[in-house]
Amino acid sequence: MTQDPKPPSQSTALIKALTGTPVGRERLQEVITAYEPILSEIAKLRELDLTEVHPAIIFEPTAVYRSAE
Amino acid sequence: MNSTPIEWASLKELGKGLAKGHFSSAELTQHLLNRVGRHDGAIQSFIHISEHALEQARASDQRRRLRNATLGPLDGIPVALKDNYLTADMPTTAGTTAIGVAFPMEDSACAQRLRAAGCILLGKTRTHEFAWGTISPPVSNPWDIERIPGGSSGGSAVSVAAGFAPLAMGSDTGGSVRIPASFCGTVGLKPTFGRISRVGIVPHSWSLDHPGPLTRTVEDAAIAMNVLAGYDPRDPACQDQAVPDYTASIDRSIRGLRIGVIDNHFMDRNTSDVQAAINASIDALQGSGARIVHFRVPLLAYGLAAIYAIELASSGAYHDRHVTTGVSRGYQKDVRDLVEMGRLISAVDYLKAEQVRTLLCEEFRRIFEQVDVVVTPTEPITAWKKGRETVTIAGENESVLAASWRLTYPFNLTGLPAISVPCGYDKEGMPIGLQIAGRPFDEGTLFRCASAVERLLNLKHRPVLA
Numbered sequence: 001m002t003q004d005p006k007p008p009s010q011s012t013a014l015i016k017a018l019t020g021t022p023v024g025r026e027r028l029q030e031v032i033t034a035y036e037p038i039l040s041e042i043a044k045l046r047e048l049d050l051t052e053v054h055p056a057i058i059f060e061p062t063a064v065y066r067s068a069e
Numbered sequence: 070m071n072s073t074p075i076e077w078a079s080l081k082e083l084g085k086g087l088a089k090g091h092f093s094s095a096e097l098t099q100h101l102l103n104r105v106g107r108h109d110g111a112i113q114s115f116i117h118i119s120e121h122a123l124e125q126a127r128a129s130d131q132r133r134r135l136r137n138a139t140l141g142p143l144d145g146i147p148v149a150l151k152d153n154y155l156t157a158d159m160p161t162t163a164g165t166t167a168i169g170v171a172f173p174m175e176d177s178a179c180a181q182r183l184r185a186a187g188c189i190l191l192g193k194t195r196t197h198e199f200a201w202g203t204i205s206p207p208v209s210n211p212w213d214i215e216r217i218p219g220g221s222s223g224g225s226a227v228s229v230a231a232g233f234a235p236l237a238m239g240s241d242t243g244g245s246v247r248i249p250a251s252f253c254g255t256v257g258l259k260p261t262f263g264r265i266s267r268v269g270i271v272p273h274s275w276s277l278d279h280p281g282p283l284t285r286t287v288e289d290a291a292i293a294m295n296v297l298a299g300y301d302p303r304d305p306a307c308q309d310q311a312v313p314d315y316t317a318s319i320d321r322s323i324r325g326l327r328i329g330v331i332d333n334h335f336m337d338r339n340t341s342d343v344q345a346a347i348n349a350s351i352d353a354l355q356g357s358g359a360r361i362v363h364f365r366v367p368l369l370a371y372g373l374a375a376i377y378a379i380e381l382a383s384s385g386a387y388h389d390r391h392v393t394t395g396v397s398r399g400y401q402k403d404v405r406d407l408v409e410m411g412r413l414i415s416a417v418d419y420l421k422a423e424q425v426r427t428l429l430c431e432e433f434r435r436i437f438e439q440v441d442v443v444v445t446p447t448e449p450i451t452a453w454k455k456g457r458e459t460v461t462i463a464g465e466n467e468s469v470l471a472a473s474w475r476l477t478y479p480f481n482l483t484g485l486p487a488i489s490v491p492c493g494y495d496k497e498g499m500p501i502g503l504q505i506a507g508r509p510f511d512e513g514t515l516f517r518c519a520s521a522v523e524r525l526l527n528l529k530h531r532p533v534l535a
Contacts, residue, residue: 019413021392044371044374045371048424050421056427060305
């Protein structure tokens with residue numbers, strides 16, 4: 001495993017910038033720690049080649065007209 | 070009216086009793102309020118009791134007397150609503166005490182439908198904060214108050230299991246109706262996505278949230294669905310589909326019914342007590358003429374990743390204003406962590422989760438070309454002692470959240486209807502649930518199969534309250 005070249009404070013600053021999270025750096029570190037086991041699960045999605053699959057959520061331009069009835 | 074004590078009577082029995090004048094709605098409501106007053110201190114299922122319930126019940130009695138007719142099978146019957154359903158005459162908190170969170174005093178679509186059917190809104194039941202968890206503190210399981218009731222609709226399941234209300238509404242984003250139903254020994258239905266309007270329910274995850282009823286019998290769930298199901302143009306997900314009479318074929322024989330069993334994911338990591346109860350239920354169904362077909366769905370290995378990505382991103386978006394303004398600092402730690410990590414989900418991971426969801430829907434469509442329903446355990450475990458963060462199942466450690474929704478979330482991802490019906494008890498007397506899932510908008514077949522399970526197993530135990 002390669003070593004992270006940035007100290008933790010710089011890493012959290014980068015994550016803050018990338019995600020736009022408003023939480024403070026110290027709190028962000030706590031959130032990241034809580035997220036780690038979930039991330040290892042979500043990372044499984046990255047193994048899949050889903051190029052030809054349409055996402056389940058489908059844009060429906062007529063929806064707003066229906067709700068205005 | 071038979072000899073069933075009124076607090077344990079079914080909706081059907083209560084409806085008959087009211088119609089024949091054996092008791093009034095005011096007497097029934099007062100009886101249940103007294104019971105809540107005596108026993109709910111120890112189990113904490115209600116967060117708010119309506120100060121208008123008796124007044125509503127008296128008005129209901131008067132209306133029935135004057136018209137000499139009822140509004141239908143729920144007329145005059147007290148029901149409870151999870152505290153994430155907006156109500157015009159009771160406050161809504163969605164289980165949070167965070168300062169800066171407020172909800173309007175107006176009726177949700179379900180509250181409107183229940184009131185129009187003549188129901189008495191008894192009170193609001195406790196939920197895990199923002200329906201984001203499976204513990205529902207401080208609610209206790211009425212079968213053993215040292216144990217959790219499940220969640221997030223824990224208060225609703227407990228109110229039904231404890232004989233406080235014959236019907237309570239819950240909401241189910243990853244299993245939140247079926248999990249507490251299984252742990253508390255009640256029936257819990259998550260209908261097809263779009264079958265019941267979500268208008269006026271505090272959102273958790275827009276494409277996963279399903280309203281659903283908790284009852285003590287399968288027939289009661291069908292009776293409730295006759296009132297709750299239907300199109301609502303205000304809900305963009307609600308489908309304009311005909312509403313059948315869900316009670317019509319509930320007693321039909323299951324001879325020839327084709328039942329699917331998915332051997333991986335659902336049947337390979339359960340406690341021995343759960344597995345034994347599920348196997349016995351499947352044997353009983355087979356013994357009544359159902360045909361069992363086995364499947365494997367390897368794609369389920371990606372289900373947890375998909376629901377985490379969708380649910381975290383969605384709840385992150387819903388709570389973003391509260392995170393930005395610091396209001397989320399007042400949330401409970403577990404829920405605060407979950408909503409604040411929403412920003413960490415990348416858009417690509419989110420969309421890949423939605424792509425996996427398409428594949429899962431296709432996989433289940435292929436299964437439902439060959440069978441009428443799929444049966445699984447609702448939960449791999451029974452209710453655990455409060456304070457536990459992990460459980461050991463078949464020698465493997467798992468977080469309680471991951472374990473408790475493992476068998477239920479596939480039907481939130483696919484939007485398919487799924488019901489939990491009691492099917493036995495573990496060695497310590499805690500209830501076990503059987504989950505039955507079906508084709509979109511085919512709740513009728515679920516009721517038929519679940520009702521057969523109820524008849525075949527004929528479980529009669531009830532929790533004993535202190």
